Amino acid sequence: MKCNVDLTYAMIPKELKELLARQIAGIEHPRELVVDVMFAVQDHYGYLSDEAVEEVAELLDMSPLEVEQLATFYTFIYREPVGKYVIHVCDSVICWMEGHESLLDHLSGKLGINLGETTSDGMFSLLPVCCIGYCDRAPAILINKKVYGPLTIEKLNDILERLRAEA
Amino acid sequence: MMNYPQVLFKNRKPDRIATLEEYRQSGGYEGLGDALSKASHKDVQQVLLDAVLLGRGGAAFPAGRKLMTVADDAPHPRYIVCNADEMEPGTFKDRVLIHADPHMLIEGMIIAGYGAQAEKGIIFIRPEYESAARILEREIKIAKEAGYLGKNILGNGYSLDIVVHRSAGRYICGEVTAQLNALMGKRANPQQPPPYPTEKGLWERPTVLQNVETLACMPHILRNGPEWFKNLALTETGAGTKIFCASGKINSPGCYELPMGIRLSEIIEVHAGGMVEGSEYKACLPGGASTRFLPREFYDIEMDFDTLRNVGHRLGTGAIMVFDQKTCLVAATLNLVEFFARESCGWCTPCREGLPYIRDLLRRLEEGEGEEEYIPMLQQMSKHLWSSYCAFAPGAVSPVESLITYFEDEVREHISQKKCPFK
Ligand SMILES: Cc1cc2nc3c(=O)[nH]c(=O)nc-3n(C[C@H](O)[C@H](O)[C@H](O)COP(=O)(O)O)c2cc1C
Numbered sequence: 001m002k003c004n005v006d007l008t009y010a011m012i013p014k015e016l017k018e019l020l021a022r023q024i025a026g027i028e029h030p031r032e033l034v035v036d037v038m039f040a041v042q043d044h045y046g047y048l049s050d051e052a053v054e055e056v057a058e059l060l061d062m063s064p065l066e067v068e069q070l071a072t073f074y075t076f077i078y079r080e081p082v083g084k085y086v087i088h089v090c091d092s093v094i095c096w097m098e099g100h101e102s103l104l105d106h107l108s109g110k111l112g113i114n115l116g117e118t119t120s121d122g123m124f125s126l127l128p129v130c131c132i133g134y135c136d137r138a139p140a141i142l143i144n145k146k147v148y149g150p151l152t153i154e155k156l157n158d159i160l161e162r163l164r165a166e167a
Numbered sequence: 168m169m170n171y172p173q174v175l176f177k178n179r180k181p182d183r184i185a186t187l188e189e190y191r192q193s194g195g196y197e198g199l200g201d202a203l204s205k206a207s208h209k210d211v212q213q214v215l216l217d218a219v220l221l222g223r224g225g226a227a228f229p230a231g232r233k234l235m236t237v238a239d240d241a242p243h244p245r246y247i248v249c250n251a252d253e254m255e256p257g258t259f260k261d262r263v264l265i266h267a268d269p270h271m272l273i274e275g276m277i278i279a280g281y282g283a284q285a286e287k288g289i290i291f292i293r294p295e296y297e298s299a300a301r302i303l304e305r306e307i308k309i310a311k312e313a314g315y316l317g318k319n320i321l322g323n324g325y326s327l328d329i330v331v332h333r334s335a336g337r338y339i340c341g342e343v344t345a346q347l348n349a350l351m352g353k354r355a356n357p358q359q360p361p362p363y364p365t366e367k368g369l370w371e372r373p374t375v376l377q378n379v380e381t382l383a384c385m386p387h388i389l390r391n392g393p394e395w396f397k398n399l400a401l402t403e404t405g406a407g408t409k410i411f412c413a414s415g416k417i418n419s420p421g422c423y424e425l426p427m428g429i430r431l432s433e434i435i436e437v438h439a440g441g442m443v444e445g446s447e448y449k450a451c452l453p454g455g456a457s458t459r460f461l462p463r464e465f466y467d468i469e470m471d472f473d474t475l476r477n478v479g480h481r482l483g484t485g486a487i488m489v490f491d492q493k494t495c496l497v498a499a500t501l502n503l504v505e506f507f508a509r510e511s512c513g514w515c516t517p518c519r520e521g522l523p524y525i526r527d528l529l530r531r532l533e534e535g536e537g538e539e540e541y542i543p544m545l546q547q548m549s550k551h552l553w554s555s556y557c558a559f560a561p562g563a564v565s566p567v568e569s570l571i572t573y574f575e576d577e578v579r580e581h582i583s584q585k586k587c588p589f590k
Pocket residue numbers: 221222223224225226227228230250251252253254255338339340341342343344376377378379381382557558559
């Protein structure tokens with residue numbers, strides 16, 4: 001099964017690889033670009049697959065293990081497939097005080113998934129995140145890194161419907 | 168309402184950033200050419216030291232002194248790094264500053280860079296701030312076209328380039344040495360000095376790292392002098408203005424630029440719109456999640472670094488998170504410790520193992536399964552965390568320790584009632 005999934009996402013396209021290789025060749029310390037390269041490759045695959053980790057490593061002349069250490073460390077690098085829309089729900093103290101729990105319950109119920117899961121149609125993933133720096137707009141969430149807040153259940157429903165319609 | 172001078176926010180607009188032209192009209196970049204030709208980098212260091220500009224990123228280290236630790240004969244290239252990671256819960260001033268007036272930060276980096284004789288500038292920014300990263304990239308280009316960046320700035324022989332470095336998100340990346348590792352493509356574990364970053368930082372080169380707000384103060388200090396800057400504060404010990412981020416049970420959460428040393432009560436009642444209806448002030452965290460709860464008895468305290476330090480507290484980032492009488496502080500502390508347990512980088516044992524232990528004790532207390540002995544256990548484990556590898560852990564236990572210092576009765580009620588008294 002896993003093998004099939006990986007094969008459907010063949011190698012990153014030649015143009016992207018060349019573009020990244022050019023950027024890397026242009027700077028003194030290529031490793032400074034590792035996060036950018038991980039993001040670029042992740043944007044292509046949707047997540048950072050095992051193959052992607054190897055490709056990033058190869059591009060930067062690092063070992064796959066070195067890349068893996070980073071990939072598993074950072075919040076916004078996904079080592080598993082995620083939905084078209086990644087919803088990060090802030091669960092730090094201000095959002096907590098302003099009712100993040102009821103937002104989360106609502107989202108969970110509406111999408112039929114728990115934190116860490118993706119809807120079966122591949123549309124939405126639900127993840128926790130710590131304070132996103134929008135406490136003046138608590139409770140706040142990110143959808144594909146774009147911030148929404150202060151949220152109510154009604155506003156959240158509107159946003160989800162709009163995203164579904166756009167998809 | 169008292170109208171205090173707006174220095175960092177003077178060009179702040181509700182809906183858009185200030186352009187280069189607007190920044191210039193307000194005095195921005197004025198005299199920069201002069202300063203670069205007349206003042207030596209040592210003069211710049213001295214002026215910042217005299218102004219008592221203390222780091223706004225949480226640790227309050229004097230910016231002038233940090234620049235002075237770069238040795239005269241230290242190798243090149245040298246780096247000036249702007250810390251725009253801003254992951255301290257409750258803190259969002261750097262985001263607002265960048266969205267208000269990006270050129271103020273850019274000019275600050277030129278001045279700090281000149282003070283360190285650095286030729287490479289890097290802005291390290293968290294992924295949630297993508298819009299700020301794009302603004303900066305665009306405005307850096309504009310500044311370069313105008314001759315403020317690049318080779319031979321304003322014909323004065325000093326050269327600096329700035330790039331924006333995007334992080335992929337992790338709280339520890341805000342700590343200086345972890346940030347340098349992150350920049351070098353390594354896992355962002357901290358690195359205890361020596362060597363200090365100003366001696367051997369990025370790629371073994373001298374590196375000066377400052378917070379966004381600290382850098383934004385620099386152009387004003389250079390133009391108006393250290394005395395002017397010190398006089399902006401209301402207290403003898405304070406200097407400058409401070410951007411306070413207010414959030415929680417107040418009517419107008421947001422960022423307010425106010426004089427250093429202003430009273431906490433004034434910030435809450437006058438500037439942040441007062442407590443929400445039905446809420447009374449119970450406590451606040453005065454400077455982010457890694458500071459200590461400030462209970463009612465300090466409601467009128469003057470908010471500057473020294474005054475808080477003298478009573479055993481820290482101003483941190485100046486992010487004031489307000490809790491009311493209806494909020495359970497055991498539950499709030501549990502939430503804060505969950506954050507720290509998740510964000511611990513895992514490098515050293517006391518922090519990696521101690522925080523989940525504290526979290527479990529707090530969770531049991533909150534769920535009504537607490538025992539008397541949990542209180543000394545929490546105290547003891549918090550003490551152990553002070554021997555961790557970096558400053559993350561002492562920050563992480565600040566809410567826990569202060570919970571017991573000031574709200575032991577509330578903790579005890581959880582034990583005696585076998586449930587959370589707020590539920
Ligand atoms: C765990 C931890 C997280 C930190 N996060 C930040 C941060 O997000 N932004 C910041 O400016 N400083 C942060 N700091 C403080 C930095 O280590 C450093 O003191 C500061 O950026 C230096 O700049 P300043 O002197 O201008 O404040 C953090 C420190 C620790 C221990």
